[in-house]
Amino acid sequence: MRPSLALLRTTTFRLALAQAGLVLSLVLALLAYVYFATVGELRRASDALADQEYALLERAYAEGGIRRLDQEVVERAASDSPFLYVLAENNGAVIAGDFQQLPVLPDNASDRVDFNFERAEGDDVTRGRARGRIGRLLNGPILLVARDLNDAAGISGRITRVLWTIAVFGIIISIAAGLIGAWFAARRVEALANTARDVMAGDMRRRAPVRGEGDEYDSLAESLNAMLDRLERLMHISRTAGDAIAHDLRSPLTRFRYKLEAALDTPPDTQADREALRKALEEADGLLDTFAAILKLARVEANASWRFERFDASAILQELIEFYEPAAEEQGRTLSGAVEPNLVIRGEPGLFTQAVSNLIENALKYTHAGGRVEVLASRRADGLIEVRVMDDGPGIAPADRDRAVERFVRLETARSTPGAGLGLSLVAAVARLHKGGLHLRDGLGDGEHRGLGAALVLPADATPAAAH
Numbered sequence: 001m002r003p004s005l006a007l008l009r010t011t012t013f014r015l016a017l018a019q020a021g022l023v024l025s026l027v028l029a030l031l032a033y034v035y036f037a038t039v040g041e042l043r044r045a046s047d048a049l050a051d052q053e054y055a056l057l058e059r060a061y062a063e064g065g066i067r068r069l070d071q072e073v074v075e076r077a078a079s080d081s082p083f084l085y086v087l088a089e090n091n092g093a094v095i096a097g098d099f100q101q102l103p104v105l106p107d108n109a110s111d112r113v114d115f116n117f118e119r120a121e122g123d124d125v126t127r128g129r130a131r132g133r134i135g136r137l138l139n140g141p142i143l144l145v146a147r148d149l150n151d152a153a154g155i156s157g158r159i160t161r162v163l164w165t166i167a168v169f170g171i172i173i174s175i176a177a178g179l180i181g182a183w184f185a186a187r188r189v190e191a192l193a194n195t196a197r198d199v200m201a202g203d204m205r206r207r208a209p210v211r212g213e214g215d216e217y218d219s220l221a222e223s224l225n226a227m228l229d230r231l232e233r234l235m236h237i238s239r240t241a242g243d244a245i246a247h248d249l250r251s252p253l254t255r256f257r258y259k260l261e262a263a264l265d266t267p268p269d270t271q272a273d274r275e276a277l278r279k280a281l282e283e284a285d286g287l288l289d290t291f292a293a294i295l296k297l298a299r300v301e302a303n304a305s306w307r308f309e310r311f312d313a314s315a316i317l318q319e320l321i322e323f324y325e326p327a328a329e330e331q332g333r334t335l336s337g338a339v340e341p342n343l344v345i346r347g348e349p350g351l352f353t354q355a356v357s358n359l360i361e362n363a364l365k366y367t368h369a370g371g372r373v374e375v376l377a378s379r380r381a382d383g384l385i386e387v388r389v390m391d392d393g394p395g396i397a398p399a400d401r402d403r404a405v406e407r408f409v410r411l412e413t414a415r416s417t418p419g420a421g422l423g424l425s426l427v428a429a430v431a432r433l434h435k436g437g438l439h440l441r442d443g444l445g446d447g448e449h450r451g452l453g454a455a456l457v458l459p460a461d462a463t464p465a466a467a468h
Contacts, residue, residue: 015181020174027167034159043131046147047112050132053083054145061137069141070096083147084117084130090140102144103130111135113146188217192224204232306348306433310461313343313385316353317377324360333367335360337375343385346461347434355430358423359389359454366452367393374444384436385460390453392445401440427456434458 061069073087073096086097094101103115113134119126132146191209198206207228208221263276321337328335345352356375363373376388396404404424428438436458443451 017175019177020171023170023174024167027163027170031160031163034163038159042149046131046149047133050083050145050147054133054135054143057085057143057145058135058137061141061143066095066141069137069143073097073143083145084119084132086142086144088142088144090136090142092142095141097144102142113144115146185217192217192221195224199228204228204235306351308347309349310344310346311349311352313345313352313387313458314339314341314377316349317343317356317375317387320353320356320360321375324364328364328373331364332369333364334372335364335375336372337377339375339377340379343377343379344461345385345434345458347458351430351433352458355427355456356387356389358427359387359456362423362454363389363391363393363452367391372444379460380457383460385458387456387458388453389456390443390451392443392451395443395445395450395452396440404440424454427454431456431458 057069057072060072064071070087073085076083077085077096077098084098086099086102087095088097088102089095092102098119099117103117111133112131114129114131116127116129119128128148128150130146130148132144134142134144134146136142195206195208207225210218210221210225212218259276259279263273266272317337317339321335321339325335360373360375367373371392373389373391376390378386380386424438424440431438436456439455439457441453441455443453445451
């Protein structure tokens with residue numbers, strides 16, 4: 001399609017045409033109004049004055065007869081009066097007035113008449129249109145009193161020409177403005193379309209231009225760029241996730257295969273065979289746990305049909321602290337907690353329990369022997385509920401904290417500890433599902449063992465308890 005045809009099919013140009021049509025409609029309405037307001041009013045005024053003039057001449061005839069009437073008509077016809085006069089006998093022969101003979105009147109002429117006339121003034125012939133009153137006086141003479149409408153027609157014509165000139169210029173300006181606006185709009189849209197084409201061609205770093213004008217195109221470009229940033233992050237995660245999954249699954253599968261081969265190569269031994277099967281079962285459970293974590297994270301991020309309900313987060317947190325305290329003692333670590341009562345949240349209790357469990361297990365995993373972990377929960381001044389799990393382990397550098405909540409990201413490159421890098425990402429996904437957030441900061445220690453503080457912030461349920 002040629003660029004000119006494409007420009008004519010743009011929405012902006014169509015709006016310009018609609019505006020031009022609106023201008024034309026407005027001018028036509030003004031023309032109709034001006035016609036009825038000027039010509040119509042002039043006609044009504046002319047009719048009233050003609051009736052008044054006719055009545056004066058009729059009174060003169062009643063007082064002085066035909067001679068008096070003839071004198072009055074002659075005097076008025078010779079003056080600069082805007083009226084036209086004709087006095088004729090009963091048979092139509094003109095006695096005095098502006099015409100040598102009665103004008104051609106409509107067949108249905110009664111008291112009020114409109115007619116065209118021609119009047120000779122020397123060598124010049126004046127043509128025009130008049131409107132007035134005609135009637136037969138007592139004893140037969142015919143009297144015509146009419147007003148020349150040329151002045152009214154001239155005024156109406158000038159106003160009409162001015163309005164049509166304005167209409168033509170208005171339509172031209174509207175179409176020109178539409179073309180210019182469509183051209184600018186087409187350039188902005190073309191820039192967005194070029195960005196989309198470049199991204200589809202594989203240039204994931206391409207971004208839509210933002211001019212800083214604050215208009216809807218800048219808003220669209222910013223939204224498009226945010227979407228592309230998100231898409232680029234997801235693609236990066238997908239690329240790294242494959243390597244991470246391959247690494248995390250290859251090690252247990254290799255160990256799984258090695259242990260089975262070792263059991264097959266050794267002489268039959270019931271105890272050794274059972275031990276090999278037990279270890280193989282542990283490796284299989286680890287693989288299943290990894291897949292279960294991946295599936296759950298996918299469900300949470302997809303906003304699956306979770307059933308939200310009102311639950312007491314304080315009670316769940318207390319149970320989790322009591323549950324993990326023995327495990328912490330066995331590992332040589334200290335787990336303590338301080339939970340504010342009556343912390344009520346609307347959400348999915350199972351996901352909340354899973355998220356806090358991940359934070360506690362993560363803290364216990366990376367805290368050194370003799371270290372401590374604290375679980376604190378309280379209502380903040382802004383009304384949000386904050387659950388903090390803090391430790392005095394090695395912590396996470398501030399520059400790596402954003403990456404730590406991404407899928408399959410493990411800051412321990414050696415991957416010597418078990419895990420698939422899904423714990424914090426699942427917590428962050430649960431927080432987003434509940435319209436909250438996960439924030440990482442320094443923990444309980446300082447220096448080399450500054451620790452990690454993970455704050456799960458969720459909105460409190462504001463529904464009164466009586467409503468439930």
